[in-house]
Amino acid sequence: xxxxxxxxxxxxxxxxxxxxxxxxxxxxxxxxxxxxxxxxxxxxxxxxxxxxxxxxxxxxxxxxxxxxxxxxxxxxxxxxxxxxxxxxxxxxxxxxxxxxxxxxxxxxxxxxxxxxxxxxxxxxxxxxxxxxxxxxxxxxxxxxxxxxxxxxxxxxxxxxxxxxxxxxxxxxxxxxxxxxxxxxxxxxxxxxxxxxxxxxxxxxxxxxxxxxxxxxxxxxxxxxxxxxxxxxxxxxxxxxxxxxxxxxxxxxxxxxxxxxxxxxxxxxxxxxxxxxxxxxxxxxxxxxxxxxxxxxxxxxxxxxxxxxxxxxxxxxxxxxxxxxxxxxxxxxxxxxxxxxxxxxxxxxxxxxxxxxxxxxxxxxxxxxxxxxxxxxxxxxxxxxxxxxxxxxxxxxxxxxxxxxxxxxxxxxxxxxxxxxxxxxxxxxxxxxxxxxxxxxxxxxxxxxxxxxxxxxxxxxxxxxxxxxxxxx
Amino acid sequence: xxxxxxxxxxxxxxxxxxxxxxxxxxxxxxxxxxxxxxxxxxxxxxxxxxxxxxxxxxxxxxxxxxxxxxxxxxxxxxxxxxxxxxxxxxxxxxxxxxxxxxxxxxxxxxxxxxxxxxxxxxxxxxxxxxxxxxxxxxxxxxxxxxxxxxxxxxxxxxxxxxxxxxxxxxxxxxxxxxxxxxxxxxxxxxxxxxxxxxxxxxxxxxxxxxxxxxxxxxxxxxxxxxxxxxxxxxxxxxxxxxxxxxxxxxxxxxxxxxxxxxxxxxxxxxxxxxxxxxxxxxxxxxxxxxxxxxxxxxxxxxxxxxxxxxxxxxxxxxxxxxxxxxxxxxxxxxxxxxxxxxxxxxxxxxxxxxxxxxxxxxxxxxxxxxxxxxxxxxxxxxxxxxxxxxxxxxxxxxxxxxxxxxxx
Numbered sequence: 105x106x107x108x109x110x111x112x113x114x115x116x117x118x119x120x121x122x123x124x125x126x127x128x129x130x131x132x133x134x135x136x137x138x139x140x141x142x143x144x145x146x147x148x149x150x151x152x153x154x155x156x157x158x159x160x161x162x163x164x165x166x167x168x169x170x171x172x173x174x175x176x177x178x179x180x181x182x183x184x185x186x187x188x189x190x191x192x193x194x195x196x197x198x199x200x201x202x203x204x205x206x207x208x209x210x211x212x213x214x215x216x217x218x219x220x221x222x223x224x225x226x227x228x229x230x231x232x233x234x235x236x237x238x239x240x241x242x243x244x245x246x247x248x249x250x251x252x253x254x255x256x257x258x259x260x261x262x263x264x265x266x267x268x269x270x271x272x273x274x275x276x277x278x279x280x281x282x283x284x285x286x287x288x289x290x291x292x293x294x295x296x297x298x299x300x301x302x303x304x305x306x307x308x309x310x311x312x313x314x315x316x317x318x319x320x321x322x323x324x325x326x327x328x329x330x331x332x333x334x335x336x337x338x339x340x341x342x343x344x345x346x347x348x349x350x351x352x353x354x355x356x357x358x359x360x361x362x363x364x365x366x367x368x369x370x371x372x373x374x375x376x377x378x379x380x381x382x383x384x385x386x387x388x389x390x391x392x393x394x395x396x397x398x399x400x401x402x403x404x405x406x407x408x409x410x411x412x413x414x415x416x417x418x419x420x421x422x423x424x425x426x427x428x429x430x431x432x433x434x435x436x437x438x439x440x441x442x443x444x445x446x447x448x449x450x451x452x453x454x455x456x457x458x459x460x461x462x463x464x465x466x467x468x469x470x471x472x473x474x475x476x477x478x479x480x481x482x483x484x485x486x487x488x489x490x491x492x493x494x495x496x497x498x499x500x501x502x503x504x505x506x507x508x509x510x511x512x513x514x515x516x517x518x519x520x521x522x523x524x525x526x527x528x529x530x531x532x533x534x535x536x537x538x539x540x541x542x543x544x545x546x547x548x549x550x551x552x553x554x555x556x557x558x559x560x561x562x563x564x565x566x567x568x569x570x571x572x573x574x575x576x
Numbered sequence: 577x578x579x580x581x582x583x584x585x586x587x588x589x590x591x592x593x594x595x596x597x598x599x600x601x602x603x604x605x606x607x608x609x610x611x612x613x614x615x616x617x618x619x620x621x622x623x624x625x626x627x628x629x630x631x632x633x634x635x636x637x638x639x640x641x642x643x644x645x646x647x648x649x650x651x652x653x654x655x656x657x658x659x660x661x662x663x664x665x666x667x668x669x670x671x672x673x674x675x676x677x678x679x680x681x682x683x684x685x686x687x688x689x690x691x692x693x694x695x696x697x698x699x700x701x702x703x704x705x706x707x708x709x710x711x712x713x714x715x716x717x718x719x720x721x722x723x724x725x726x727x728x729x730x731x732x733x734x735x736x737x738x739x740x741x742x743x744x745x746x747x748x749x750x751x752x753x754x755x756x757x758x759x760x761x762x763x764x765x766x767x768x769x770x771x772x773x774x775x776x777x778x779x780x781x782x783x784x785x786x787x788x789x790x791x792x793x794x795x796x797x798x799x800x801x802x803x804x805x806x807x808x809x810x811x812x813x814x815x816x817x818x819x820x821x822x823x824x825x826x827x828x829x830x831x832x833x834x835x836x837x838x839x840x841x842x843x844x845x846x847x848x849x850x851x852x853x854x855x856x857x858x859x860x861x862x863x864x865x866x867x868x869x870x871x872x873x874x875x876x877x878x879x880x881x882x883x884x885x886x887x888x889x890x891x892x893x894x895x896x897x898x899x900x901x902x903x904x905x906x907x908x909x910x911x912x913x914x915x916x917x918x919x920x921x922x923x924x925x926x927x928x929x930x931x932x933x934x935x936x937x938x939x940x941x942x943x944x945x946x947x948x949x950x951x952x953x954x955x956x957x958x959x960x961x962x963x964x965x966x967x968x969x970x971x972x973x974x975x976x977x978x979x980x981x982x983x984x
Contacts, residue, residue: 458715462717514722516720549736560716
C-alpha cells in the first residue's frame with residue numbers, strides 16, 4: 105500500500121484583514137483575512153516549517169527524496185529542494201526536484217512521488233508545496249492571495265492515507281499566468297477564466313477520474329479541491345452529487361486566502377485532521393489541467409494527530425495593523441534606508457562550508473567531556489580537547505530566553521529587532537533574533553523553539569539561518 | 577611573568593576637542609593631538625623613535641600617522657582592537673620602551689567617524705552583522721547585533737538577576753548618566769557639555785529596550801596622544817611624570833556560545849582588573865584606586881564595571897551609585913571628565929583620552945581644562961588612576977585595564 109505517511113502545514117503567524125486592504129485603497133470592504141508571510145519568510149522557509157511539522161516523530165535519515173513545489177521559488181536557477189532537504193537534515197543520496205511554474209506543481213510532485221515509491225526507486229519521498237504569490241496592488245488577487253505551505257510524506261510503511269488511484273489531465277489555456285517579465289500574477293477576463301478554465305476542466309477531469317477509478321461521488325466522504333475562490337466549487341460539487349455544505353472541504357479562503365500551489369495540500373491537511381479511518385477523500389487540483397486522487401484513510405491516521413497542521417497554525421496569529429506593513433514586507437515600496445553601509449554579501453564559499461552548521465543547525469558535543477556548543481568548535485571550550493566534537497542538532501530543541509532586547513537601531517524591515525540569548529536544556533547557547541512575536545510577550549525565562557528563516561538577501565544571495573520564536 | 581610597573585612613564589599628552597568636527601580631517605586631529613603632546617613633554621618631533629597608531633576604521637596602516645606628522649622612515653605600527661584600540665596602541669608602545677629598544681615613543685589614537693554619514697558606529701558588526709563575535713566567519717549567519725542591543729541585553733539580565741523592575745532599573749541607570757553629564761558640563765573638550773535630569777533620561781526615546789537615548793554614548797571624532805619614555809629619564813623632561821603601573825588585556829569570546837556566562841557581568845573585565853591589581857601590587861581596589869575612567873559606552877556598562885573591577889561588591893553597585901560614591905567629589909570618582917557619555921567614542925582615541933584625564937588629575941592640572949565659571953574638577957591628592965576599555969560586547973569582550981600613578 106502506498107500513500108500519505110504523514111502530513112504537516114505552515115500558515116504564517118501574521119494575518120491581514122481584507123477590510124484593512126480596502127481601507128488603504130478606499131474601496132469596498134470584503135470579508136475575511138489572509139495569511140501573510142513575515143518579512144523573513146519565503147517559499148523555502150515555509151516549506152521547511154511544513155516539512156519539520158510533517159516529520160515530527162519521523163527519522164529524517166529514513167527519507168529517500170524531497171520534492172519542492174512552488175510558483176515562487178526564491179531562485180529561478182538553483183535548486184530550492186536541496187536547501188529544504190539540508191535544513192531538515194535529510195541524507196544526500198536522495199531524489200530531489202523542484203516542481204515549478206504551475207499551481208498544480210504540488211500535486212504533480214505528489215504524483216511523481218507516488219510513482220517513485222510504487223516503482224521502488226524510493227521508499228519514501230517528502231513533498232513540500234509553498235507559495236507567496238503577489239497580486240497587483242489594489243487588485244482582486246491582492247485581496248485573495250494568502251501565503252502558506254503544506255507537506256506530505258509519501259511512502260509504503262505506516263500509511264495513514266492510502267492513495268488508491270490517480271488520474272491526470274493536461275489542458276492548454278492562458279487563464280492565470282505570470283511571464284518571466286512579471287512580478288504580479290495576471291489573469292484574463294474572469295468569466296473566461298471561470299467558464300473555460302476551472303469550470304470546464306475540473307468537472308471533465310473528475311468525471312473521467314471517477315470512471316477510471318470505477319467509483320462515484322457516493323463512495324467519498326469528502327471532496328478536497330483547489331479553487332481560486334470558494335464559490336467555484338459549489339456548482340461543480342453539486343453536479344457530482346456532493347453536498348456542498350457538508351462534503352466540500354473549506355479552502356480556508358476567509359482565514360488564510362488562496363495559497364496557490366500550497367492550497368490543495370493545506371486543504372487536504374485540514375480534511376485529514378478531521379478524517380476517520382475508512383473515510384474516502386476525492387482530492388483534486390487545477391491549473392493547465394487537473395490531477396485527481398482517490399484517497400482512503402487508514403487507522404494509522406490516529407498516530408499522527410500531534411502535528412501542528414492547520415488547526416494549531418491557525419490558532420496562533422497576530423493581525424498586521426496596517427496594509428503598509430504588508431507592502432513593505434513584500435518589498436513593494438522603498439522606505440528610507442538606514443544611515444548605514446550596504447550589507448556585505450555572504451561568501452558562497454563560507455556558506456557552503458556552513459551547510460551543516462548553518463542550514464541544519466548542528467553544533468557539537470565533546471566526546472571527552474560532553475560539553476555542548478553552537479556553532480561547532482574544533483577545540484572544546486570546556487576541556488580544550490581538539491577535534492573531539494560530534495555533531496549535535498539544535499533544530500528541534502526547545503530553549504529558554506536568558507536575556508533579550510528590543511532594538512530600534514538595528515537595520516530591519518520591521519523594527520524593533522528582538523535579539524536574544526537562547527539556552528538549551530542539555531547545554532549550548534545560540535544568540536539569535538526572535539521572530540513572529542509580540543514584543544509585549546517577550547520575557548526572560550520564556551520557552552522558545554527554533555525556526556528556519558531568511559536572515560537577509562545581499563548580492564542576490566538569499567541567506568538562510570535560524571531564529572527563535574515563542575513556543576507555539 | 578614580569579611586570580610593567582614603574583618601567584615607563586608618560587611625559588607628555590595631548591587631546592583634541594571631541595565632537596562632530598565637520599571642519600577637521602583625520603590629519604588635523606592627529607596633528608593637534610601630537611603637537612599638544614610634544615609641547616607638553618617639551619620634546620622635538622624628531623625625538624620620537626617609534627610610534628603606535630590606534631584607529632578602528634579611519635585608516636589602514638601606520639602610514640596614516642607617519643604622513644601627517646612627517647615621521648619619515650620611522651617604525652609605525654597600526655593597532656586595531658575594537659573599542660580597546662587606543663589603549664592597546666598605548667600598551668604596545670609601553671612595551672616598546674620597556675624592552676629597552678626605544679627611549680621615547682608616541683602612542684596616538686584617532687578616529688574620524690563623522691565623515692561616514694552613518695548613525696551609530698560604522699564598523700562591521702554593528703552595521704552588517706559580520707560574524708566577528710562568533711566563529712560564523714563570512715556567512716553573516718548571526719543575530720542582528722548592534723552595540724546598543726548587545727549591551728541592552730546585559731541590562732535586561734542585570735535587572736532580572738537582581739530583581740529590579742524595569743522602571744526602577746532605568747531610574748538607577750539614569751543617575752549614572754546625570755552624573756556623567758554633570759562632569760562633562762565642566763570640561764571644555766567634551767562633545768556634550770550640557771547637564772541633564774533623571775526625567776530627561778527616563779523620557780528619552782528607546783534605542784534598544786531597556787536603554788534609551790541618554791543611556792547611550794555619542795559618536796564623535798577625536799584624537800589623543802601620549803609620549804612614553806624610560807622611567808629613569810622621565811624627570812629629565814618634567815617634574816611630574818605619570819608612571820605606568822599595570823597594562824592588562826583580557827580577551828575571550830565565550831559568552832556568546834557558553835550558557836555559563838550570566839550576562840550580568842563581564843568576565844574579561846574582572847580578569848583584566850584582577851591581573852592589573854596584581855601587576856600594580858594593589859590589594860584593595862575600592863580603597864586604593866583614587867579614580868577611574870571606565871568604558872561607559874552605555875549606562876549599564878558603567879554599573880556592571882563597578883562590580884567587575886571590585887569598586888563595589890557583586891550586586892551592590894546600585895547602592896554605591898545611589899549613595900554618590902562615584903560622583904565627581906565622591907569617595908571614588910568615576911569618569912571625572914564625563915566619560916564616553918560626554919566625550920563620545922571615537923574608538924581609536926578613547927583609551928588615550930581616558931589616560932589624558934587621569935594624567936591631568938594626577939598632576940593636579942585638571943582645572944587647566946575647566947569651562948569658565950564652573951566649580952573645580954580637580955580631585956584632592958589622587959595617587960592611582962585606572963582606565964578601562966571594553967572592546968566588543970558583554971558576552972565577547974576585549975578588555976583593557978591600565979593603571980597609572982604619580983609616584984614611582
